[in-house]
Amino acid sequence: MKHTLDAKRLLCPMPVIRTQDRIKSLSPGDVLEVVCTDPGALNDVPAWCRINGHKVLDTKTVDDEVFIMIEVRDDGEQA
Amino acid sequence: MSKQRKAVALISGGLDSLLAAKVMLEQGVHVEGINFFTGFCVEGHTHAIRKKDKAKPKRNNALWSAEQLGIKLHIIDVIEEYKDVLLNPKHGYGQNMNPCLDCKGFMVKKAVEWIKENDFDFIITGEVIGQRPMSQRKETMPIVQRESGAGDLLLRPLCAKNLPETLPEREGWVDREKLLDFSGRTRKPQMALAEQYGFKEYASPAGGCCFLTDKNYSDKLVDMWQHRSSRDYELDDIMMLKVGRHIRPNDNFKMIVGREQGENKFMEGYRKIYPYIHCSSHKGPLVLLDGELNDSDVELAARIAARFGQGRDADEVEMSVTYPDGKNTVLKVKPMPADEISEAWYV
Numbered sequence: 373m374k375h376t377l378d379a380k381r382l383l384c385p386m387p388v389i390r391t392q393d394r395i396k397s398l399s400p401g402d403v404l405e406v407v408c409t410d411p412g413a414l415n416d417v418p419a420w421c422r423i424n425g426h427k428v429l430d431t432k433t434v435d436d437e438v439f440i441m442i443e444v445r446d447d448g449e450q451a
Numbered sequence: 452m453s454k455q456r457k458a459v460a461l462i463s464g465g466l467d468s469l470l471a472a473k474v475m476l477e478q479g480v481h482v483e484g485i486n487f488f489t490g491f492c493v494e495g496h497t498h499a500i501r502k503k504d505k506a507k508p509k510r511n512n513a514l515w516s517a518e519q520l521g522i523k524l525h526i527i528d529v530i531e532e533y534k535d536v537l538l539n540p541k542h543g544y545g546q547n548m549n550p551c552l553d554c555k556g557f558m559v560k561k562a563v564e565w566i567k568e569n570d571f572d573f574i575i576t577g578e579v580i581g582q583r584p585m586s587q588r589k590e591t592m593p594i595v596q597r598e599s600g601a602g603d604l605l606l607r608p609l610c611a612k613n614l615p616e617t618l619p620e621r622e623g624w625v626d627r628e629k630l631l632d633f634s635g636r637t638r639k640p641q642m643a644l645a646e647q648y649g650f651k652e653y654a655s656p657a658g659g660c661c662f663l664t665d666k667n668y669s670d671k672l673v674d675m676w677q678h679r680s681s682r683d684y685e686l687d688d689i690m691m692l693k694v695g696r697h698i699r700p701n702d703n704f705k706m707i708v709g710r711e712q713g714e715n716k717f718m719e720g721y722r723k724i725y726p727y728i729h730c731s732s733h734k735g736p737l738v739l740l741d742g743e744l745n746d747s748d749v750e751l752a753a754r755i756a757a758r759f760g761q762g763r764d765a766d767e768v769e770m771s772v773t774y775p776d777g778k779n780t781v782l783k784v785k786p787m788p789a790d791e792i793s794e795a796w797y798v
Contacts, residue, residue, distance in 0.1 A: 423517050424523055
């Protein structure tokens with residue numbers, strides 16, 4: 373199932389925190405698209421995914437908005 | 452085979468917490484990181500709002516540290532709970548509005564809650580005796596242990612040999628002999644250990660990891676409290692203190708003037724919260740207005756705002772004033788001469 377998280381106008385690390393909290397409520401295989409305006413999210417959300425075991429499917433920047441597509445993985449952080 | 456013990460490390464993104472976690476990993480302890488976001492944390496991105504900083508790496512140093520260590524990191528939003536720490540610090544403030552000792556106690560207390568919820572065994576921090584004048588002194592180390600409720604579940608690997616034994620040491624979960632005895636403000640032992648571990652790059656912010664240790668930031672925070680009826684604040688308030696020139700020509704309002712394109716862009720996101728001014732006849736910055744303004748205040752603000760645009764030397768410029776409800780007026784004003792803008796207005 374695909375979900376969207378609006379993290380626009382939030383500065384680091386809030387987009388990461390919102391992503392982390394949202395993924396806790398999702399199931400393995402779900403896809404979450406995070407939309408941010410802080411360009412730093414382009415580094416930090418994928419970094420958070422790498423260390424917590426989720427897969428970044430795609431990232432792109434369109435008109436000052438950053439889109440990060442994440443596949444929730446089973447071995448991801450659930451604490 | 453003995454059970455692998457689990458420790459949570461307070462990861463700030465600086466060198467000390469990185470090393471403390473590494474020392475534990477080297478002893479075979481399972482380590483996960485925890486990082487608390489108070490709203491006042493210094494982050495690369497917050498600085499990168501300004502265009503001039505765009506060449507700097509846009510990274511969160513706590514995440515970066517965790518990735519170097521190969522550990523998970525849990526970032527926890529404590530903005531609401533932190534208000535009480537900042538507003539009512541039992542141990543007072545440091546040189547600026549930094550309640551360092553209360554802050555450390557608060558974070559360790561949150562870590563105690565976290566290890567109970569997540570079945571971890573103990574807590575580690577990168578504290579070093581004598582490293583910080585307020586929160587990292589020999590006398591304050593036991594205060595943090597006591598007031599946080601961590602007691603001897605709190606291990607400081609970088610200076611453990613200078614402190615009484617903790618439970619992880621007594622129980623043999625970690626080898627005290629392999630812990631360290633760092634002390635004082637020198638960074639040389641940390642730098643040598645970093646080299647030993649192969650950490651070639653790490654963050655070393657001069658004022659620590661918190662905006663509250665910064666005088667300019669603290670001055671703006673105090674000004675905000677003094678001109679409001681309460682010392683309460685929201686995240687948007689404290690974010691706005693990080694951007695723009697803050698100018699208070701009257702007690703009842705303050706102007707936030709974007710200093711360059713990056714700040715203007717960031718401030719655009721606040722146009723539905725604050726009234727704002729921009730010059731419609733010339734290029735100029737975005738200016739947000741914080742407070743209750745009457746018509747003469749708005750005209751004064753428009754004249755000051757005009758001073759920061761390219762029409763500063765014109766006889767008259769058009770300044771567009773827009774309110775959060777969408778109402779808009781255009782004022783024709785003479786830009787205020789530089790010598791009429793009082794230095795005392797700058798917060």
